[in-house]
Amino acid sequence: MSRYRRMNSHDENRHRNRAIWIAGIVIVLAIVICSSSVISGGMWIAGLFGGNDKQADTAAPSWAPDSAELTVAASPLMAPVLQQMASSFNSLDLRTPDNKKMTAWVVSVVPEKMVEDSLGLPNYQAISPDSSLWLDQLEQEWAKRQQSDSSSETQIPIGQRRISGQTRYAVSPIVIAAWEPVARSLGWPDHPIGWQEIQDKATKDATFKWNHSATNNASGLLATLAEFYAGANLTRGLTVDAATSKKTLDYVQAVESTIKFYGEGEEVITQHLQEQGENFLDAFTAQERTVIDWNTRNPKRPLVAIYPSEGTLWTDHPLALLELGSQPHELAVTDNQRLTYRAFADFLTSPDAQKQFLSLGFRPADLSLQLDGTGSPFAGSTYVDSRQPQTTLQMPSPSVIDVVRNVWYYTKRPTNVYLVVDTSGSMEGTKIARAREALTAFVKQIQGDRDKLGLVEFASGTKTFFALARDG
Amino acid sequence: MNRTRTIFIAIIAIAVLIVLVSLAATRFGGNSADTGLTVARPNAVTIRILTALPIEPWVRSAATDFNNGNHTTNGVPIKVEVVAVDGLTALGQWDRNEFGALPADADPDNLTDEQKKALDQFPTAWIPDSRYLVELANASYKERLGRDVFLTDGEYRAKPIAISLFAWGIYASRAQVLQQKFGDINWKSIHDSAVTQGGWPELGGQPGWGYFKLVVPNPNKNVGGLAAMISAAGEYYGRTNISVEDVTNPQFQHWLSELMGAVTDFSSASAHTADDFALFGYSVGDGGQLLESDLLQNMQGNLTRWHDPLEIYYPDYVTWFDFPFTVWVGPETSAIQKNAALEFQKFLLGDDQQKAALAYGLRPASSNVAVDATPDSLFVKWKDQGVQQVVPRTTAMRSPDRDVLLSLLRWFQLNVAQ
Numbered sequence: 001m002s003r004y005r006r007m008n009s010h011d012e013n014r015h016r017n018r019a020i021w022i023a024g025i026v027i028v029l030a031i032v033i034c035s036s037s038v039i040s041g042g043m044w045i046a047g048l049f050g051g052n053d054k055q056a057d058t059a060a061p062s063w064a065p066d067s068a069e070l071t072v073a074a075s076p077l078m079a080p081v082l083q084q085m086a087s088s089f090n091s092l093d094l095r096t097p098d099n100k101k102m103t104a105w106v107v108s109v110v111p112e113k114m115v116e117d118s119l120g121l122p123n124y125q126a127i128s129p130d131s132s133l134w135l136d137q138l139e140q141e142w143a144k145r146q147q148s149d150s151s152s153e154t155q156i157p158i159g160q161r162r163i164s165g166q167t168r169y170a171v172s173p174i175v176i177a178a179w180e181p182v183a184r185s186l187g188w189p190d191h192p193i194g195w196q197e198i199q200d201k202a203t204k205d206a207t208f209k210w211n212h213s214a215t216n217n218a219s220g221l222l223a224t225l226a227e228f229y230a231g232a233n234l235t236r237g238l239t240v241d242a243a244t245s246k247k248t249l250d251y252v253q254a255v256e257s258t259i260k261f262y263g264e265g266e267e268v269i270t271q272h273l274q275e276q277g278e279n280f281l282d283a284f285t286a287q288e289r290t291v292i293d294w295n296t297r298n299p300k301r302p303l304v305a306i307y308p309s310e311g312t313l314w315t316d317h318p319l320a321l322l323e324l325g326s327q328p329h330e331l332a333v334t335d336n337q338r339l340t341y342r343a344f345a346d347f348l349t350s351p352d353a354q355k356q357f358l359s360l361g362f363r364p365a366d367l368s369l370q371l372d373g374t375g376s377p378f379a380g381s382t383y384v385d386s387r388q389p390q391t392t393l394q395m396p397s398p399s400v401i402d403v404v405r406n407v408w409y410y411t412k413r414p415t416n417v418y419l420v421v422d423t424s425g426s427m428e429g430t431k432i433a434r435a436r437e438a439l440t441a442f443v444k445q446i447q448g449d450r451d452k453l454g455l456v457e458f459a460s461g462t463k464t465f466f467a468l469a470r471d472g
Numbered sequence: 473m474n475r476t477r478t479i480f481i482a483i484i485a486i487a488v489l490i491v492l493v494s495l496a497a498t499r500f501g502g503n504s505a506d507t508g509l510t511v512a513r514p515n516a517v518t519i520r521i522l523t524a525l526p527i528e529p530w531v532r533s534a535a536t537d538f539n540n541g542n543h544t545t546n547g548v549p550i551k552v553e554v555v556a557v558d559g560l561t562a563l564g565q566w567d568r569n570e571f572g573a574l575p576a577d578a579d580p581d582n583l584t585d586e587q588k589k590a591l592d593q594f595p596t597a598w599i600p601d602s603r604y605l606v607e608l609a610n611a612s613y614k615e616r617l618g619r620d621v622f623l624t625d626g627e628y629r630a631k632p633i634a635i636s637l638f639a640w641g642i643y644a645s646r647a648q649v650l651q652q653k654f655g656d657i658n659w660k661s662i663h664d665s666a667v668t669q670g671g672w673p674e675l676g677g678q679p680g681w682g683y684f685k686l687v688v689p690n691p692n693k694n695v696g697g698l699a700a701m702i703s704a705a706g707e708y709y710g711r712t713n714i715s716v717e718d719v720t721n722p723q724f725q726h727w728l729s730e731l732m733g734a735v736t737d738f739s740s741a742s743a744h745t746a747d748d749f750a751l752f753g754y755s756v757g758d759g760g761q762l763l764e765s766d767l768l769q770n771m772q773g774n775l776t777r778w779h780d781p782l783e784i785y786y787p788d789y790v791t792w793f794d795f796p797f798t799v800w801v802g803p804e805t806s807a808i809q810k811n812a813a814l815e816f817q818k819f820l821l822g823d824d825q826q827k828a829a830l831a832y833g834l835r836p837a838s839s840n841v842a843v844d845a846t847p848d849s850l851f852v853k854w855k856d857q858g859v860q861q862v863v864p865r866t867t868a869m870r871s872p873d874r875d876v877l878l879s880l881l882r883w884f885q886l887n888v889a890q
Contacts (some may be wrong), residue, residue, distance in 0.1 A: 132741075133739050180534060235682065236683055367772070368775075390682065391680065391682030391683075394735075
């Protein structure tokens, strides 16, 4: 019995020791886990408000070194089409040499935003804006940044590129889309109609409702460029001086004031047309493809594609691979992503995909496909003409394009703005920091020397007063 | 020690000495094309060929045939990878050493794994548009490394693999009007058309055609843009050798500005100017001086899409491209890669591939093959559009030197691209 008790006592000790050990381990683990949580939570909070480098680290997009997933940013009009194409591509289950599945994802991004993103840390590896002019804007800006690193004047100043592997898969000219009765009243199809006729009509006839989209996409940019050309009385050789002369700006301002529905893309405009019909607009600028698509879905209420007699511009939908990896915190495009890019580009230019683009109203890059062949939406249509356009407006230099893109700034009235800032005790800490950030962002948007800024700082009373002055 | 033993030891000593001397020569020999990364005998050798854009479709097709043909070097199977890059862009990349050539004092046998991995992508050979681009790259490396990196003589010398030249390609409807107005089509008549304020109606064409639109490749993307400017300078001065003084002459620059003012859009132009020309048709360009092979490859596309054929005219001052196949001789690539590149070079120069080049509008480098040697030769197909089988070389433009090239590029950047 005593032996049994001793044994029991021995077991109890052993069990107690084991329990103590287990409890110790649990406590240590708990402390470690809690400490980690506290530290990482603290760092997260600190990062949220501190804006330190660690936050930049976590904000930078990342992907595995052997990733074969390619994300493509496409213009809003093309994105739904490319998403369908990507779905078909993904279903092919193509593999890289190391057996990774090649996958393409498409996200919708406005072209101007694509340029901004691509100069920073984009979370995509390829872009497909509506026009190559955005690629040129990106390259120009990228080259400016790289030139500061370039030391030798004797080096060939070519080849520093943010993009590579450019491919075109479909194009479409920009046209003035008008209801058939409106087009006929303007003289279609017997007489050529130009930007000038539309602009004259808009400024003289208050009942005429027309629209172009914002200058952050190609059709809006071209329509606005056409206004500058007409205002300067030129069809080529538009300079910054000519574009910003008072006569030109007055003309552009007068035309812009006739715009009925400003700031949206053509996909939104067609949605409104669907809902409101002829009451919504008489005419608007759009890709030829939009007219074909509308007429396919609404054969009884057709739109006419007017190819402006002074010339137009093409949307050429390039697909370009970004050359990432040269900036801090930026990952390079992986070898597998390059293979996916190549495979996706080949897929888009394959005969089947090219026929699909044609059926959707685009002009395919494959020149062996006849636009007026059997089954083509161009064949037999009186509302679009595959032999047009006959001529294009001259694309001016990037500095003139900058003026056109900022038309709102150049044609609006000069503005006086007072910033009134509360710097009392209640604003201490993150509030004042955030207020400072917001004000800085606002001031950065005040460009040039036409607008004036003033500042009033107050707490219980006025602390500081800066009178109106130009942003310096 | 008996005599036999002495002789035996002497023979052994001589053999050891020969081996040591050979090793020393290999180690310190410097410029031999056979130097390179010392690698164990691989199961297969991959070579990367930087290829100029105009010949890339043909070379890529040839590479597919070559890769399927079980070609070997010293018993090792060869795989060819074609990398398309414009000649001037590649020159810029060589210039800035973007491919990562080793410094002159680097020991190729003692590289870290990371350094070796970085050299995996190093080009084994380069096929630029023209020989002068090789000379400019060599000049750049001579300054940096003290030696040529592409040999111009011996077994590894640059060999042209195809030939093409710059010719006028103009839509037939527009060409007829220009010929009626000016007679010949040349840089002078093109300049006169470009500066006509009234555009096509004033030249005798239709009002809908707008103003005269010239097609010139963007020199930032396509070496053909530079070739066009040099060709224009040749005709302006009436000679084939152009100097820095010529291209910096204010009167010439004014004349060139007027010409470039007739180009519709440099910003959206891709590296494939002739493809753009066909895709966008007469709406962006009535005509321009482009590479004959590019024009011929796009003749059918022009006709299908725009129903207005291109016509070809040959200029008085001709710029030729000879597409030299040039093997990198530095230690960044192995001897087996260099030999593999030579095998591919021989394959391209074989009669079969030289004949295949005719379907891409390229003139064969081999004298064994005539331009009309095959039924699918584009020189046969488009004979009626003005393609000449023999073009006199008496007025060939001479290659520009580095200073002329830089002067023209800077002028373009400051006066046209900005």
